[in-house]
Amino acid sequence: MSIIKELTKDVKDIVRNAGYEIDTVVLESSNRPDLGQFQINNAMTLARTYHKNPRDIATDIVKELEKDNRFTNLNIAGPGFINITLTNDYLIECLNTLTNNLDNIIDKKDKKKVIIDYGGANVSKALHVGHLRSANIGEALKRLAKTLGYEVLGDAHLGDYGRPLGLVIREIKEMYPDLDYFNENYIGDYNDIDLPITNEDLERIYPIASSNAKENEEYLEEARIITNKLQNKEKGYYELWKKIIEISKEDIKKTYDDINTFFEIWNGESDEAEYINEVTKIFKEKNLLVESEGAKIVEVKKEEDNAPMPPLMFENSNNTYTYATTDLATILDRKKNYNPDEIWYVTDDRQSLHFEQVFRAARLANLVDNNVILEHIPYGTMNGKDGKPFKTRDGGVMSLKELIKLVNTETDKRINNNTISEEERKKISKTVAIAAIKYADLVPYRKTDYIFEIDKFSEIEGKTGPYLLYSTIRMKSLLDRAKDLPKNKITKFKTSTEIDLALQILNLPVVLDKSLELKSLNEITDYLYKLTSLYNKFYSENKILTEEDKELQESWLTLTSIVYSINNLLLDILSIKVPEKM
Numbered sequence: 001m002s003i004i005k006e007l008t009k010d011v012k013d014i015v016r017n018a019g020y021e022i023d024t025v026v027l028e029s030s031n032r033p034d035l036g037q038f039q040i041n042n043a044m045t046l047a048r049t050y051h052k053n054p055r056d057i058a059t060d061i062v063k064e065l066e067k068d069n070r071f072t073n074l075n076i077a078g079p080g081f082i083n084i085t086l087t088n089d090y091l092i093e094c095l096n097t098l099t100n101n102l103d104n105i106i107d108k109k110d111k112k113k114v115i116i117d118y119g120g121a122n123v124s125k126a127l128h129v130g131h132l133r134s135a136n137i138g139e140a141l142k143r144l145a146k147t148l149g150y151e152v153l154g155d156a157h158l159g160d161y162g163r164p165l166g167l168v169i170r171e172i173k174e175m176y177p178d179l180d181y182f183n184e185n186y187i188g189d190y191n192d193i194d195l196p197i198t199n200e201d202l203e204r205i206y207p208i209a210s211s212n213a214k215e216n217e218e219y220l221e222e223a224r225i226i227t228n229k230l231q232n233k234e235k236g237y238y239e240l241w242k243k244i245i246e247i248s249k250e251d252i253k254k255t256y257d258d259i260n261t262f263f264e265i266w267n268g269e270s271d272e273a274e275y276i277n278e279v280t281k282i283f284k285e286k287n288l289l290v291e292s293e294g295a296k297i298v299e300v301k302k303e304e305d306n307a308p309m310p311p312l313m314f315e316n317s318n319n320t321y322t323y324a325t326t327d328l329a330t331i332l333d334r335k336k337n338y339n340p341d342e343i344w345y346v347t348d349d350r351q352s353l354h355f356e357q358v359f360r361a362a363r364l365a366n367l368v369d370n371n372v373i374l375e376h377i378p379y380g381t382m383n384g385k386d387g388k389p390f391k392t393r394d395g396g397v398m399s400l401k402e403l404i405k406l407v408n409t410e411t412d413k414r415i416n417n418n419t420i421s422e423e424e425r426k427k428i429s430k431t432v433a434i435a436a437i438k439y440a441d442l443v444p445y446r447k448t449d450y451i452f453e454i455d456k457f458s459e460i461e462g463k464t465g466p467y468l469l470y471s472t473i474r475m476k477s478l479l480d481r482a483k484d485l486p487k488n489k490i491t492k493f494k495t496s497t498e499i500d501l502a503l504q505i506l507n508l509p510v511v512l513d514k515s516l517e518l519k520s521l522n523e524i525t526d527y528l529y530k531l532t533s534l535y536n537k538f539y540s541e542n543k544i545l546t547e548e549d550k551e552l553q554e555s556w557l558t559l560t561s562i563v564y565s566i567n568n569l570l571l572d573i574l575s576i577k578v579p580e581k582m
């Protein structure tokens with residue numbers, strides 16, 4: 001158990017010894033540090049239960065607290081707020097349990113298996129900033145949950161199956177009508193066909209096909225038929241589809257790699273097709289499918305609904321399965337092959353209705369046990385300076401690659417280090433750009449929309465990724481320079497900054513818990529910034545390497561190594577890489 005939790009438990013026992021029963025004690029960080037580091041507010045509630053004056057209750061509790069040598073400067077403020085401070089000796093003892101081992105500060109949870117669905121990139125379309133948010137939030141949540149003891153698997157769940165692929169193939173047919181993929185009489189090996197198309201071509205083809213379909217009903221109908229054909233694995237079309245997936249997937253993997261996003265499972269929507277028949281059977285048997293204008297729907301409305309809840313479209317009137325059916329099939333697949341306790345879906349807020357419908361339908365059909373949690377984890381939009389979804393200069397959708405390039409141009413201006421080669425400098429500036437993007441994306445509370453300010457987020461000063469990298473590297477370099485000096489023990493503090501740092505360090509488990517509870521990383525990005533800024537204050541106040549008091553010097557180096565390992569732990573949770581130099 002973490003120190004802070006143990007302490008809370010002990011304080012509860014102390015309150016009981018003073019003669020009062022309470023459910024929980026919260027050691028809140030005080031906003032009046034001159035009065036105490038923490039505040040306990042329970043006397044006010046206890047006063048109501050015990051029909052006593054809260055100040056008298058506070059006095060009883062303080063009397064008990066005074067017997068414990070971990071506490072000092074106990075005092076009562078206002079109607080009965082108890083202010084409490086930890087002794088330096090106790091803080092030092094706590095910190096010393098953390099040298100070389102942060103496990104003592106991490107509260108592991110009960111084991112649980114979670115699948116996180118946070119990819120969703122669409123084959124043959126460029127990844128855009130929306131996919132960036134899924135990737136950043138999902139990857140970090142996955143790492144956080146793992147750190148806290150869950151078993152977690154990330155699934156890419158690529159969009160590789162629906163109408164977009166039919167459209168792309170329709171357009172390829174327009175461009176290269178003579179390709180043997182379209183030749184019904186072709187008897188050769190499909191691997192021998194030379195497809196003159198690169199991933200860049202694919203990214204250009206989709207928007208063309210999509211706008212053609214909007215203007216031309218016949219074209220759209222052909223694309224629909226093609227979609228059907230490839231879903232029925234009709235030779236030619238199916239083979240071409242496989243080829244397209246191959247080309248596109250390679251590029252998608254590389255882009256995810258670039259943003260430090262790594263899936264354990266690389267399924268696509270097409271892999272779920274084999275579960276559709278079974279899902280359909282289950283829904284039929286349970287009489288959940290309703291005929292409606294040639295389509296099949298599932299009623300998911302409930303008595304208590306205040307907002308409209310349209311039925312889930314299970315099968316279109318032209319016999320194609322929908323995005324929702326695929327998600328139902330995926331739930332069945334996950335249940336059969338992984339049997340998870342929870343499934344989390346990290347997508348844009350605009351998909352909330354879709355997931356509500358899917359979850360309700362899954363429950364109606366009992367696709368998973370009742371105690372399995374299905375949770376949509378929505379996020380807000382990344383906007384441009386105009387407050388509208390981030391666009392390119394000419395108003396187009398901003399691809400992820402373009403965004404990375406833009407930020408990289410900014411970080412490139414800021415990384416000047418003449419001790420390294422130009423090649424190395426370029427590599428570092430790319431790593432810093434990714435850090436800038438990822439950190440900025442995780443700073444706002446998950447559900448809020450935010451404005452992406454490229455220049456500000458690339459600065460080395462302020463609440464930015466580059467600032468955190470720079471500071472962390474500086475800690476490392478100090479520790480390297482002090483490699484022959486001992487750093488195993490803290491024996492003393494010199495100033496209040498060290499005490500502030502110690503308190504901040506002890507608060508880490510609270511932050512991790514809260515972040516997982518809210519499924520938002522802003523708690524962690526905030527904490528990292530506060531801890532790092534405090535450390536930098538401490539760093540500028542002291543000359544660590546030339547300090548003559550050897551005990552103080554060891555204490556400082558030890559403190560540095562603890563902060564350094566926390567920074568590494570947290571940056572790793574956020575999936576931000578720290579370069580050696582910068």
Ligand code: ARG
Nearest residue numbers: 117120121122157159327347
């Ligand atoms: N491919 C989808 C999109 O780009 C996102 C998929 C999200 N995951 C899911 N299981 N539906 O909008």
